[in-house]
Amino acid sequence: MIRWRKGEVVAVRREWPGAMELDVALPEGDCRALAYPPLVGRPEPGDTVLLNTTALAMGLGTGGYAMVVAIPDRLPEDPSGPGHLVKARYTPLQATVLGADEQGSPYHEVLRDADSLDGMPVVVADLHSALPAVLCGLFEARPGVRVAYVMSDGGALPAWFSMAAARLREIGWLCGVVSTGQAFGGDVEAVTLHTGLLAARHVLDAEVAVVAQGPGNLGTGTRWGFSGVSAGEAINATAALNGRPVASLRVSEGDTRDRHLGVSHHSLTAYGRVALARAQVIVPDLPGPFGERVTTAAAPLATRHELIRVPITGLHKALEKSPVRLSTMGRGLTEDPASFLAAAAAGRHVASLLT
Incomplete structure (x- = not known):
């Protein structure tokens, strides 16, 4: 309470x-x-x-x-302008926004019959911290690509909470942020992940989308009780809309919890059980026994998906040049390089899909 x-x-x-x-x-x-x-x-x-x-x-x-x-002694003025899409619904701070897909939106006609992503690659990640790392890998190979961040509502609901997204938007690494479901505060608002993906493609003219929850993953230490289960649902949504789903593995060599060391059980459950559509699952070519551990853990996903081994040569240097701080569960690039290399490898692979 x-x-x-x-x-x-x-x-x-x-x-x-x-x-x-x-x-x-x-x-x-x-x-x-x-x-x-x-x-x-x-x-x-x-x-x-x-x-x-x-x-x-x-x-x-x-x-x-x-x-x-x-601010009880100085309340803000009443909002003005169009929009009747309510987010954070039936909470004390419910807010009205203009949804890209609602009647009255300048994009309603575009999205009313939109039904395809036209083969747009969509990188799906469990944690918000993967976003800048994916972009580092992508832009190392293909600078200037138009990328939209599609934020699901598993973590923070206000997109404004993410300093990383704000900075990436400011420098042009993101062409926009789409907040979906109960999340709000993006450049574009959407009712569902599906219309959010369509808005990324047809409103923001993105060539690539990255789907991840906002900051603040919730997990309970149970197989199904974690907010990142939505990563599997994002694979399904991308495939249903004729996109190209690319799954970024949650990998860690610094997490002290065994369920997250190597390939996290979050990825194995979301991609192995929840994702019913076929995706390309990116397995970073990490060296040594830890790399073998990651490869072995990811292998069962091959029964449902296509596993793609991606070399990581040069990616650490690209990550060192990240325009925003890299941090996952309080660990940076030095403490947990594998986490960011796995996400950057997904970005590198997506660059190879663009023509």
């Missing part, structure tokens, strides 16, 4: 499109807080803010912020 606090804004730490990081004074001490100005208005030093401190109290690594729920 929600932990409520009232505090006073002390300072603005930093901000990026759609989000502000704040220092807020509480009776028990200062805390770090996050506000989304499009939802609650722009907080300024001296403002009283109403906070949800649940994630902060739980010590969550990704979402360990107090969240600004309202």
